[in-house]
Amino acid sequence: GAGVSQSPSNKVTEKGKDVELRCDPISGHTALYWYRQSLGQGLEFLIYFQGNSAPDKSGLPSDRFSAERTGGSVSTLTIQRTQQEDSAVYLCASTALRGETQYFGPGTRLLVL
Amino acid sequence: EDQVTQSPEALRLQEGESSSLNCSYTVSGLRGLFWYRQDPGKGPEFLFTLYSAGEEKEKERLKATLTKKESFLHITAPKPEDSATYLCAVQPSGSARQLTFGSGTQLTVLP
Numbered sequence: 577g578a579g580v581s582q583s584p585s586n587k588v589t590e591k592g593k594d595v596e597l598r599c600d601p602i603s604g605h606t607a608l609y610w611y612r613q614s615l616g617q618g619l620e621f622l623i624y625f626q627g628n629s630a631p632d633k634s635g636l637p638s639d640r641f642s643a644e645r646t647g648g649s650v651s652t653l654t655i656q657r658t659q660q661e662d663s664a665v666y667l668c669a670s671t672a673l674r675g676e677t678q679y680f681g682p683g684t685r686l687l688v689l
Numbered sequence: 690e691d692q693v694t695q696s697p698e699a700l701r702l703q704e705g706e707s708s709s710l711n712c713s714y715t716v717s718g719l720r721g722l723f724w725y726r727q728d729p730g731k732g733p734e735f736l737f738t739l740y741s742a743g744e745e746k747e748k749e750r751l752k753a754t755l756t757k758k759e760s761f762l763h764i765t766a767p768k769p770e771d772s773a774t775y776l777c778a779v780q781p782s783g784s785a786r787q788l789t790f791g792s793g794t795q796l797t798v799l800p
Binding site: 580607609611616617618619620621624626632635667669671676677678679680681682683 | 693720721723725730731732733734735738776778780785786787788789790791792793
């Protein structure tokens with residue numbers, strides 16, 4: 577497809593379990609972002625990858641959160657030992673090399689019981 | 690710290706009733722201000738980018754304007770299909786590229 581894709585669309589997990597969320601950016605886009613959208617709140621920045629540079633992890637809320645980007649394309653966001661407050665929609669966006677516009681995927685809706 | 694405040698939180702309009710949404714921002718230096726539309730259960734859809742005060746952009750029934758402190762999204766003669774949450778975000782100048790978002794305005798257009 578032409579857009580950003582994310583999987584799974586929905587994820588229900590139990591408190592304390594680990595989850596992995598996947599993002600496939602637009603082909604050829606060099607920058608990739610993860611955001612979190614909690615109910616009734618704005619989007620919150622988590623982490624940013626640009627090419628082969630070290631990622632900007634300044635938005636990660638705790639050391640339970642980590643992300644990697646393999647081969648400059650697909651990214652995985654991992655949440656370890658999930659807590660109920662991690663329940664949110666996790667959104668991924670990508671940007672072309674010299675562009676500023678971030679194009680978003682449909683999101684993964686995470687529910688931690 | 691960059692901040693974005695959107696108002697109103699919710700807006701109900703009759704079809705054809707024009708109005709404006711406000712986005713007030715504080716940022717040390719502005720690289721760009723972005724407007725997105727978000728439908729329920731979907732990711733944000735890009736609408737406009739504005740870069741400097743005085744700039745305006747239009748798309749169908751929407752027009753976005755920018756001043757040094759705020760942006761407006763004007764909706765002219767809205768239709769029910771314009772119902773969505775409209776998000777405003779700023780990107781600072783400098784090396785950081787992440788967007789700081791407002792909480793959005795939920796627009797409902799009644800037929």
